[in-house]
Amino acid sequence: MSTSLEALTNQEYKYGFVTDVESDVLPKGLSEETVRQISAKKNEPEFMLAFRLNAFRHWQKMTEPDWANVHYPAINYQDISYYAAPKKPEAKKASLDEVDPELLATFDKLGIPLSEQKRLSGVAVDAVFDSVSVATTFKKDLLKHGVIFCSFSEALQEYPDLIQQYLGSVVPVTDNYFSALNSAVFSDGSFVYIPKNTICPMELSTYFRINTQDSGQFERTLIICESDSKVSYLEGCTAPKFDTNQLHAAVVELVAMDRAEIKYSTVQNWFAGDPKTGKGGIYNFVTKRGKCQGESSRISWTQVETGSAITWKYPSCILVGDNSVGEFYSVALTNHLQQADTGTKMVHIGKNTRSRIISKGISAGKSANSYRGQVSMKKSAVGARNYTQCDSMLIGSACSANTFPYVDVQNASARVEHEASTSKISEEQLFYFQQRGIGTEEAVSAIINGFCKEVFSELPGEFAVEATRLLGLKLENSVG
């Protein structure tokens, strides 16, 4: 790589600050007692404790998966605190006035204003700080439409029947090591319920912030969309810079009934660790899965993964209902020493089910970026179709790009198409831009945008702009 390709300066991770609030942190360590304590702190119904304990017992018997193309020192699960909450708002406050101003300021700084005057119009936000939800905006307005949007803890108190019915119905407790762990110790998250014939009047959004060092974040999201309803949901994430790794093991479950549509978008910008030493950063080990239960239902995952030291994440769709549709649009960017092993799983069970996978991997620096995806056409999936495209872009000669698709077809009327290619940003291209008076940064951003446009076009309005900007920042110092 020539000097021009190394010229740009490094952009500091701008969300790396720590908020000074007094926290109620459980001592490090994990045992049945820890699980009971978490459940007690949240004053949970009996079924919930039983669910957690069952998960914990399974987890103890399981082993950490090692098949992904990621490498990290063994995690000491006894050296993590499984519960951290800002002390002041012991219970969820009825009004924002009672939320610690320090927390409001934090979210302000992150660009997620929560107070009545400043909050984003058209987007309802559930703000999660360490293990608890601190505020949810527009809750009352949404309830008028029958839409439930609240923190998971609140939902457990107010809608326990819905939770009991659906929790674990998409991601069973025993699904994998990290989901079992989450099921045992999760502390909060978001709950969404869209009743029949309802189109959710605004974007719903959860913003996750890890603040406490040595604490893990284990949130749980459950979205249920009844027949003929529709919702678009967005999650964003950041964390302070610490030189130790923090574990984020979330579980997201989506259920779409007849003709329901769920669009779930993620812009992930966790701290990625020190660019030079790789120290610190988030281990993002997340299980996300949607079930298209009803006929002609649709679940669409869009993700822009830019942060985390390690990403292990496969948002998936189980296409049970006939004519249901699953989609996965992903941009995963790795730079410096980041590692990502991400992709999706499309399981076709119903007739004429369709799925579409568009994955764009960008690797720079010394990072490793892998796409891993599975398309499975069961015998019952008559007439099912899948189209997969996964493209990789390599920037610099010290990174890796891998593609591991798994296709399993058991049905003679199914069609699967997979294609993949690699490309790079070349010196010649950058020179051409420069000769026309366009600077390297802008040139890279134009090329990256072109590479990712099919995914960005799936993001809700302003987040597409945000995603573009984010990729630009992340790539500085890598190209140019």
Added chain:
Amino acid sequence: MLEIKNLHARVQDKEILKGINLTVRAGEIHAIMGPNGSGKSTLAKIVVGHPSFEVTQGDVLYNGESILGLSPQERALAGVFLAFQYPVEVPGVNNASFLRLAYNAKQIHLGQEELDPLDFDEFIREKLKIVEMDERFLDRAVNEGFSGGEKKRNEILQMAVLEPKLAFLDETDSGLDIDALRIVAKGVNQLKRADNAIVMVTHYQRLLNYIQPDYVHVLAYGQMVKSGGKELALELEEKGYDWLLPEGQGAQENNQLASVAGA
């Protein structure tokens, strides 16, 4: 406007230019001709700052000041343009956005107003007429899947958009059929003004039938071996280049140079 003084340059260890002198004033059209691999394209690339070449001696002055220390982008913004012989393909980047990006970069540099996509659309439609290009060109990725002729026209379109002070046209006629050649030439002639200058780099005389140069130079083995008026081009067409070449230097060295200099 442009003054090249005793310019020596090399790529890796191979010396390609061995003392070039050239002066171009505003309002002039120059043609640089010469056998393949003589260093013509290299000269054009050095003026715009291509990183593959190293200037070992001499200087390039633009409006009286050396530009060798400027980045390619700074030179472009100062009004130096190169219509590439082989324009690179940029998949995924929309041609119209690219043109607007370049145009606005220049506007910002000049402290003038940028155009939003709608205004630019109007602006670019006018420019398309100069090179008789279809609007559909705007929706395609930059040069991707363009035919040779389309790429060349796209280069002239960019020249029309950026209105450079000094434009190098590197083998702009190669790969063009006669109709495309006429269109490109017509475009270039329309863009010619009293306050700008054009330097054409070409192997054949053919382009010069359409764009009349004020001066013709012959470049061989990295040196200017002859300069003259447009009649020199006709003489070259008739006699070839051999009569101008120093004795003992045959086609063999040319080929070697060609392979080193690359495209």
Added chain:
Amino acid sequence: MAVTLMPHTKFQQTLERVRQQDRQEPAQEPAWYQALRDEAWALYQALGVPTHRHEAWKYIDLKPLQAADCVSQQRDPYDWASLEQQAKALGIHIFSLKKAFGQPDILSAPWFPRIEAVLRQTATEATPDAFTALNMALHADVLVVLVPENKQPENKQPDNSQAENNTALNLELESILALGQTKETQFSQPRLLFVLEKNASLSLMLDSRLKAVSVTQTMFFSNTHTSVVLAEGASCNLCYVKAPDSPEATVDNYSFFSTRVFQAAGSRLNLSTFNFAPERDHSVIRQDIQVSLLAENAECTLNGLSVLNGRAQVFNHVNVVHASPHCTSQQTFKGILDGQSVSEFDGTITVERHAQKTDAQQLNKNLLLSDDARVYTRPQLRIDADDVKCAHGATVGQLDDAQLFYLASRGISTEVAQCILTFGFAEDIIQQIPVASWQMQLEKQALQVLGHDNNPKNCFTSCLQPGQECH
């Protein structure tokens, strides 16, 4: 490496018995070769027979093999006289390694040290696999083919009209793989070594035919290993054919073929594999191909075609390693699956860090004709260099409706149109074979297994001839 305790299966008992016999036999082999075998046996013991947990063996059921009561390992009954005659005619060397160890004229030949070096290099490898280790440990003999520098075996067949002047050498493995008239389950482990020296060229067809047998409840296991070494500028066409001797054959068999190719600068490899399994076939075929492009401008083309019916299962595992810049590779594997057949394609393009300007393509296409058939496909890219052109694709589907309609609109019956298109799907691979006579043989075999050869109603073959009317 974790030491696995080998389960005391019948299969394992046989292997141990064979190894004991080997050791008791008067040692014809030199000590260094014995040492290589010992090393391989230890490796096999350590790796153990793969199970479903091994990703590369996930879909193969090895339990019947494990339980098989193999009585003996066949000796390789090559027809050495005929082979030596062929070699003489072609001006190349073909010999039995086992015999060579006792023949001073071979051992003292100027080229033998190079063979020895290759034998050492190919004995064990960086990515060990239990069955290749097993072959090294227990093979009965090695068939060595050496094509000396600049040697392009003379063309003895006037009808062979290929542009390159290299002769097709046919090696029939039928004698090795055929079951004898015995009721006992047997196994064989052929090992082959092809060495092409600088600028040499060779075309070779390895035709493994399973003889029709009527013996009931027997099982046959073969584990063939081939090493190919191509020196600078060498050019090699290899064609593997696995087909039953007649469509009526029913053979329960496990046939594993592993091939390792090492290519030097400017060398070219064209390797094609064909698996034809008719309705009554119960073959389980595993094909493991690894090509290392070790120096600049090496090229390899790997093609595969499986036409499967019955309960046949074909597992293709391909890895092309670009270990040097400016190399080109192309993989095209196709499957036509009917009945309860299973096909797996697990292909990888590996581009090492410094292998810039790599141009690598990979394609896997499958026609699924039955709801009971199953396709697994895993085209993978592992890329550690940025200035490369790599692409892969995979499809699983049916015949194209638009094409069927187009043929129908020209008055061709659906049945015939399907035949034409299915055959066309296969023909695409067959036509890339550089030897005309092989092409014809393979077309015939493909038609046979597709069931189109002797059905006049299909008028299939005539449809393919230009200018002929279709009924």
